[in-house]
Amino acid sequence: MLYPVRYKILIAALLLMLFSTGQPVLALFSDNLRGNLQITGVSTESDEQTTKSLNQEYSVNWTKYFTPYILARTSLRYHNLGIDQSQSANIWRYDYQPAGELVWKHPSFTFGGIIRRQETTSNNEATDLIRNNAGMTFTTNSIKYPQLEVRYDWNHTYNDKNRTERDTRENRLQTGLNYNYKQQSFYYNLVRRENENISSNLNITEFQHLFRWNQSSYWLDNKLRFSTGYDFNYRSQKTKNLGGDKLLESIPFSRALYSVDPAPDLGELDSLSTLADGNITDPAQPSIDIGEGLADRNIGVDFTIEREVSALYIYTDRPSGAQLSWRVYISEDNLAWNAVTTAVTAEFNTSFNRYEIFFPVQTTRYIKAVNSGLNDVISVFVTEIQPLIEKQDVISDEKNSSSHLADLAASYAFSKIFETSADLTVRREPGGNFGNSRDEVFYSLTGRHRPSSMVSQLLRYQTGYENYRDGGTHNDSRSLSYSLLMSPLPTLSFSFAALTRTDYIDKTKTREANNLFFQTSGNVLAGLDLSLEAGYNRNNQFDSKTAYDSWTYRLSADAKMHRALDAIFNFLYQSTSNLKDETMRIRRQYSADLNYRLTRTILIRGSLTYDDEENLDYFYQEYNLSWNLTPRITVGALATINDGDSGVKSERANVRINYKISNGSLLFFSYTRNEYTLTDRTKNTSLQIGLKSGF
Numbered sequence: 001m002l003y004p005v006r007y008k009i010l011i012a013a014l015l016l017m018l019f020s021t022g023q024p025v026l027a028l029f030s031d032n033l034r035g036n037l038q039i040t041g042v043s044t045e046s047d048e049q050t051t052k053s054l055n056q057e058y059s060v061n062w063t064k065y066f067t068p069y070i071l072a073r074t075s076l077r078y079h080n081l082g083i084d085q086s087q088s089a090n091i092w093r094y095d096y097q098p099a100g101e102l103v104w105k106h107p108s109f110t111f112g113g114i115i116r117r118q119e120t121t122s123n124n125e126a127t128d129l130i131r132n133n134a135g136m137t138f139t140t141n142s143i144k145y146p147q148l149e150v151r152y153d154w155n156h157t158y159n160d161k162n163r164t165e166r167d168t169r170e171n172r173l174q175t176g177l178n179y180n181y182k183q184q185s186f187y188y189n190l191v192r193r194e195n196e197n198i199s200s201n202l203n204i205t206e207f208q209h210l211f212r213w214n215q216s217s218y219w220l221d222n223k224l225r226f227s228t229g230y231d232f233n234y235r236s237q238k239t240k241n242l243g244g245d246k247l248l249e250s251i252p253f254s255r256a257l258y259s260v261d262p263a264p265d266l267g268e269l270d271s272l273s274t275l276a277d278g279n280i281t282d283p284a285q286p287s288i289d290i291g292e293g294l295a296d297r298n299i300g301v302d303f304t305i306e307r308e309v310s311a312l313y314i315y316t317d318r319p320s321g322a323q324l325s326w327r328v329y330i331s332e333d334n335l336a337w338n339a340v341t342t343a344v345t346a347e348f349n350t351s352f353n354r355y356e357i358f359f360p361v362q363t364t365r366y367i368k369a370v371n372s373g374l375n376d377v378i379s380v381f382v383t384e385i386q387p388l389i390e391k392q393d394v395i396s397d398e399k400n401s402s403s404h405l406a407d408l409a410a411s412y413a414f415s416k417i418f419e420t421s422a423d424l425t426v427r428r429e430p431g432g433n434f435g436n437s438r439d440e441v442f443y444s445l446t447g448r449h450r451p452s453s454m455v456s457q458l459l460r461y462q463t464g465y466e467n468y469r470d471g472g473t474h475n476d477s478r479s480l481s482y483s484l485l486m487s488p489l490p491t492l493s494f495s496f497a498a499l500t501r502t503d504y505i506d507k508t509k510t511r512e513a514n515n516l517f518f519q520t521s522g523n524v525l526a527g528l529d530l531s532l533e534a535g536y537n538r539n540n541q542f543d544s545k546t547a548y549d550s551w552t553y554r555l556s557a558d559a560k561m562h563r564a565l566d567a568i569f570n571f572l573y574q575s576t577s578n579l580k581d582e583t584m585r586i587r588r589q590y591s592a593d594l595n596y597r598l599t600r601t602i603l604i605r606g607s608l609t610y611d612d613e614e615n616l617d618y619f620y621q622e623y624n625l626s627w628n629l630t631p632r633i634t635v636g637a638l639a640t641i642n643d644g645d646s647g648v649k650s651e652r653a654n655v656r657i658n659y660k661i662s663n664g665s666l667l668f669f670s671y672t673r674n675e676y677t678l679t680d681r682t683k684n685t686s687l688q689i690g691l692k693s694g695f
Helices: 005-020
Strands: 033-046 049-065 070-085 091-105 109-122 129-140 147-158 167-181 184-197 202-219 224-241 247-250 255-260 297-316 325-331 337-339 345-349 354-372 382-391 396-413 418-432 438-452 455-468 474-489 492-505 508-525 528-541 546-562 565-578 583-597 602-613 616-628 633-644 650-662 665-676 683-694
Touching: 297 325, 354 382
Parallel strands: none
Antiparallel strands: 033 049, 033 683, 049 070, 070 091, 091 109, 109 129, 129 147, 147 167, 167 184, 184 202, 202 224, 224 396, 247 382, 255 297, 297 354, 297 382, 325 337, 325 354, 345 354, 396 418, 418 438, 438 455, 455 474, 474 492, 492 508, 508 528, 528 546, 546 565, 565 583, 583 602, 602 616, 616 633, 633 650, 650 665, 665 683
């Protein structure tokens, strides 16, 4: 049940008195006390649906040194979200999070302990959770002797009202030893993790060992540099499922992928390592915002080889809208994508802050999810992606894997203008049940030539192979690249790059890519910078008997037209030919960005983009106004328009006012109007009023 409005107003008024004065009342009690609050009220109307919400978040932190060595920290966070809906059930959610930490910082070691508790209560009892966590750490600080680090964590997560739905306990012990001697370093790490899921009778015990050695040497007056490294990694996992129900098992993959692409059927995704770093709390960087109406985020993975997959988890940094929709695509080359059109379901799991996307089993190397629809939550950032496969009737399962990785690198400087280098990497997996065990060998040869400060060129040859034990697949890759950089004048530069790469599977040529790139940029006149780019790409897919030719030209101008006016103009021309069916896609894009400082306190920005691709036109407009009325009051306005022949049209207008009460307190107001043709809800208006404060 939501709090009555009069109580909300009373709470806000009391907290405003505490936080907004020049010397907050709470701060008078102790200089070690810090706190923050944010109260936001939102009223949204979407077609026939009216939604009103009040989001409250309060936090207090206290830090105290009892002695020069002993430090104590405590914190308390409270989060309250209440949502009233005219045509749906009301929603409320409370989070209560106390925590305490005690640290002994001795000159020779650091010893500390921490306890946390988080209680999440909502109108849906099935998502209620209690999380209890305790941890202890011990670290030595001596430089002369090996550094030892020991950490123990205990976690218990459960639904107090229905433990058959959620009751998980986990113990984790990690021990690390690090030692540096002259030009060598040694590291060993041991992790033991035991996870017991009482509700599903699932028990997982996991061990992981990691040993690492590195060294570097310099000879012949530092002309010859030599470095070596060796890693040994062993992992074992025992799973017992006494319930005999189906399991969702995580699938190993080599890299996470991401791009923003409104046409997901043809286009490559770039690697984004922070989407696969195991951190489901902090947003991936660069950030992936799926809040409000931001669509067309292409989020995927590369398995390296074909694997079966039947689910994707997309984790977010906060609760997100359940009405956001997802489409799933698969590909064999990270270029041409086919949509999974049957039985794709997606829902948001509030307990884990993730979208759970299920679909029929697909066998593919690349897979991605693309979001669309209206998300009425402002600024939701993706933190992680996880692919899974459904397994049934698993009672007991044991897995183990081991790998050896050796690196060898050497470089020799013949003179100040010419240097060569060689790299060798050898990886061997004698056994591996977590993925397809493989052996790898890669090496490269590089020559760098710098005859002057104005000219630099590099030639590199790389080759290597992957040998998969399961099925005996043997993959080879060979590439040759050349790059040239020239700066004949301080205001003029040229660059040229060429690359050819060929891939083989079992000695059969499967793919060949040839790329050429040229760029020149210079300061033509005072305040005018011009840049011209031209590129060619030939992508032959021999296994699928397809080939693509792509030409890209880009011209840009950055002009300071007036001391108060800056402008950037861009023109892009791109043609992609499918040599198999003799079709061609031509894309032309025109864009302009303007920054106009009308006065010292008024800034106007505008952005226009027109995209013409065959029979599909796209026009994007954005206008932004920022006005500092007084040192305390700031006014802003934003208008965006997306339109085109695809039938997808959206218009958004926003007005915002910020009032600075004090150095640590801000009162804000925002009104937003959205119109869409992409989803069933074609119109959305939102009024937001809030307070941020801290001491």
